Amino acid sequence: MNPKPLCAITGANGYVGGCFRQHFLARGWDVLELTRQPRPGARSHPFQLGGEFSPAALAGVSALVHCAYDFKPLRWPELQAVNAGGTAKLLAAAQAAGVGRIICISTISAYPGCRSLYGRVKLEIEKITLEAGGLALRPGLVYGDQPGGMFGKLVAQMRSSRIVPMIGDGSQILRMVHETDLCSFAEKYAAGTLSPPAQLYTAAHEYPWRFKNILQEIARGLGRNPVFIPLPWRLIWAGLKSVETTGCRLNFRSDSLVSLMYQNPAPELAGNLAAGLVCRPFAIETLRL
Numbered sequence: 001m002n003p004k005p006l007c008a009i010t011g012a013n014g015y016v017g018g019c020f021r022q023h024f025l026a027r028g029w030d031v032l033e034l035t036r037q038p039r040p041g042a043r044s045h046p047f048q049l050g051g052e053f054s055p056a057a058l059a060g061v062s063a064l065v066h067c068a069y070d071f072k073p074l075r076w077p078e079l080q081a082v083n084a085g086g087t088a089k090l091l092a093a094a095q096a097a098g099v100g101r102i103i104c105i106s107t108i109s110a111y112p113g114c115r116s117l118y119g120r121v122k123l124e125i126e127k128i129t130l131e132a133g134g135l136a137l138r139p140g141l142v143y144g145d146q147p148g149g150m151f152g153k154l155v156a157q158m159r160s161s162r163i164v165p166m167i168g169d170g171s172q173i174l175r176m177v178h179e180t181d182l183c184s185f186a187e188k189y190a191a192g193t194l195s196p197p198a199q200l201y202t203a204a205h206e207y208p209w210r211f212k213n214i215l216q217e218i219a220r221g222l223g224r225n226p227v228f229i230p231l232p233w234r235l236i237w238a239g240l241k242s243v244e245t246t247g248c249r250l251n252f253r254s255d256s257l258v259s260l261m262y263q264n265p266a267p268e269l270a271g272n273l274a275a276g277l278v279c280r281p282f283a284i285e286t287l288r289l
């Protein structure tokens with residue numbers, strides 16, 4: 001029997017990386033988890049962004065999905081060195097090992113002129129990916145039946161509180177992508193069943209959701225009726241920034257707030273359908289929260 005194809009996934013213990021791990025396993029792949037803390041019993045190899053990484057660790061790997069990102073650094077030089085520099089080392093190792101398909105997970109917050117440091121670093125990571133011949137994907141807000149990441153935090157907040165602080169008036173525009181649609185496109189590309197004409201795509205449905213409307217839909221799905229209390233976003237940013245200067249690590253960072261307030265006003269979505277990237281519309285009734 002032919003051996004199963006092997007996909008290496010960085011950040012496989014995180015929400016998005018975990019979605020990729022489960023999807024690839026369900027599609028008949030073996031998965032090599034590249035993480036700082038390998039799970040007991042998992043096929044894994046220690047990996048930390050910015051550290052040295054040997055091509056030998058990727059022996060037999062046919063596809064690499066790079067999801068890892070180190071949020072600990074707060075200043076630009078270290079953010080750039082760890083995340084962009086670490087990605088360059090990883091992809092150089094992948095090329096040396098003969099990995100045929102490389103997929104890097106970026107963010108819809110990365111676009112020319114973006115204000116967040118996260119978006120700016122991801123732009124550099126995209127450039128490194130494209131130079132290596134890989135595929136870069138910019139997901140919108142990722143959601144699913146087992147919510148994690150930012151969507152999971154919103155669900156937890158709606159579930160636990162009736163009084164909900166809201167950033168500004170909630171008019172910020174977000175675009176969304178179901179975890180299955182994101183993973184399916186990446187897996188088909190990794191398997192060679194899709195050959196999209198470009199190397200960079202924004203993975204999101206075209207409908208623009210207001211932040212407050214997303215919160216209201218989550219609350220409706222949970223049978224909740226919260227009261228929203230608008231708070232000035234610059235005040236929130238100043239508070240987060242002040243806490244960060246003390247060295248404390250928060251679940252929500254000041255830079256994430258910048259990303260939320262300054263989203264890409266016109267993400268490129270026109271080529272998705274032709275490339276085989278199909279994103280379903282967000283519908284709370286389809287989720288098991």
